Every structure is written in structure tokens, then in C-alpha cells.
Amino acid sequence: MMQVKTLAVDLGDRGYNIVVGCGVLEQIPVYLKPLKLSRRCLLVTNSTVDALYGDRVRRVLHEGGYDVATCCVEDSETAKSLDNASRLYDAALEHGLDRLSAVIALGGGVVGDLAGFVAATYMRGVPFIQLPTTLLAQVDSSVGGKVAVNHPLVKNIIGAFYQPRIVISDISTLKTLPLQELRAGLAEVIKYGVIWDRNFFTYLSKNVSSILSYDQEILQNIIVRSCEIKAEIVEADEKEEGLRMVLNYGHSFGHAVETLGNYEEFRHGEAVAIGMVAAARIAQHLGKISPSEVDMIRDLINSAGLPTVIPSDYSREKIINVLFYDKKNRGRKVTLVLPRKVGQVEIYRVKSISELTCAWEF
């Protein structure tokens, strides 16, 4: 029987626990009790996840004495919209949510970001509970407090830093997650190895096939270690004024690739996988990392079944253009996170476009 693991994110009065285990959804009321929430709450999910886990979560909440209303959004990135946020405010008002009522996100990063945005803004902030059901959400989006909706022109541009009160990750929900989605989440897990923890990277290299066969124990280990790393970084820099930027490793080129594919061709994690290799190549050309370390990074990404090259039909010029407009750039300089070796990265201000084109050179 797998043990439930709990880790604390230490952010003073905004601190919270992350619970990772098999079947923990059945225990939700036990975890919510210390939070002293009102009886009424709003469950936010999407049509796919609702069909799989909605009834179970509603039953458990009901048995725990909660009065739950559900708001179910479409299963698409387009669900992260101000229109949907507005629908959720309507539902919150209709159901009579007050300042101590929870908004509960059940689903992947899309549902989590939307529900978190509503929790952050309804009545200037009500308790937010994360029940992540994708690997990406369990290792990344549910932790750290970034919540957002999209503007039709720019993704994630309307948002806030708003920490959840608890994250309850039930690993058994990953059994129904399509393999492509598992792989996409694994990209972010590999990222933690490269930016922070060489031993973890080695562990991932040894266990990649068990991960891809949904081995529950190994999944628990990698989720817990990923959350520990993200928590450590967020604790040091909650609002991304410095260190937290390292979490963007792979995300500059990744974002450009996502944009050129109209957010349809690649999942976020797949684009990040391409971006991690691109950044490693640039680092290699700048003499910051040895070719053998770059091979290690590329090989692990490859063995996870993730893409490693920018599609040849994507215009270099357009990719570079997107890099220049990245909201994370300071003073119009392209800022990249470059690996020095597996387990260590640096923030680098790009000096010329020719440095960026190294991403295409092998």
C-alpha cells in the first residue's frame, strides 16, 4: 500500500500543504477541515474530467457536509477566458458563496488557472483548492500560485499570484490520462532535473519506461520531488523577481513554437521539450556546456517520446520575432535560461541574433 506523502510550501501566512497519494480524493473533507471553510463551495471542472471524477468528488464533499455547485467548462485552452470567469462569478453569486467559501479546481492546468483566477478575484479573494488530475498540473501548474486567463491576443496575460490553500494530488487519476498528456507533463519534470537536481535527472533517465507505463510508486516519487524543487524556488522568489525565472528553462523557444503552431500543433510540455534542447544548443555554442551534457538532455527528452527539434517548416524569423516580444524580457533584451550542466542553469541576456540562430545548429 502506497503511503500518502505531504510536503509544505513555506510562504508564511500564504503557506500550504501538497498532498500526494493514491486515493486521496476520498479523503478531501479530512484535508479541508483545518481550513475552516464555509459549507458552500464551487467545483470547477471540464466536461472530460467531470465525466471521470466529478461524481466521486461531489459525493465525497457532500458526505463531508459541503454544499457543492459545479461549473463545467469546455475541454480546451479556450476555456481560460474572461467570459468563463464571468460565468463562474455568476455561479458563485447564485450559489451564495461567501468570503470563506472555497473555489475548488478539479482537472488539469486549464481548469486550475481559470478557477484560481476566479478565486483570486471573487470578493477580492476566497479560499482556493487544487485537485490536479494531469501530471503537468500535479508537478507544475497547481504549485506556485500563478493563476490566469487568456486575452484573445496573448496567453496568460490577465492574472495574479494567488496561492492555493491546499493541493491534493491523487495519483490514481493519472491512470486515465492519455499517454501524450503524461509525456507532456514529463517534460516539466525533466526540466526540474536539468535546472536543479542532477541526481533526480539520473533517476528519471533510469525510470523513464516505468513512468511511461504509469508505475504509481515512481510517479509519486517524481511528483513529490518536482513539487519540492518548485516549492524551494517559489519560497525564495514568490513573484518571479529573480531566481524563479529558472523555471522558464525551455519556455522561451517553447512559447515561440507554441505560438507558431497556433497552440494546436504542440502541447505546452511538448513545446517546452523542444525549447529545452534549443536552449541547450545555444549554451553549447556559447561554450557554457559540454556537448556530452547536451546529449544527455536531448536523449532523456527523446526517450520520453517528446520532440527535440523545431519543425523545419517553422520560419526562423518568426520564431525570433516571438522571442523578442516575450513578456519575460527585460528592456527588450531576449533573456534565456541556459544550462551549464545537468543540474545547473544561468540566466543569460542574449547579445545578438546570431546567438539565437545557434538553436538550429547541430
Ligand SMILES: NC(=O)c1ccc[n+]([C@@H]2O[C@H](COP(=O)([O-])OP(=O)(O)OC[C@H]3O[C@@H](n4cnc5c(N)ncnc54)[C@H](O)[C@@H]3O)[C@@H](O)[C@H]2O)c1
Ligand atoms: N499556473 C502555472 O504555473 C502554469 C504552469 C504550466 C502550465 N500552465 C497552464 O496549464 C495549462 C495546461 O495544463 P494541462 O497540460 O494540464 O492541460 P489541460 O488542463 O488541458 O489537460 C490536458 C487534457 O487532459 C484531460 N484530463 C485532465 N485530467 C485527466 C485525467 N485524469 N484523465 C483523463 N483526461 C484528463 C483534460 O480534459 C485535457 O483534455 C495551460 O493553460 C498552461 O498555460 C500553468
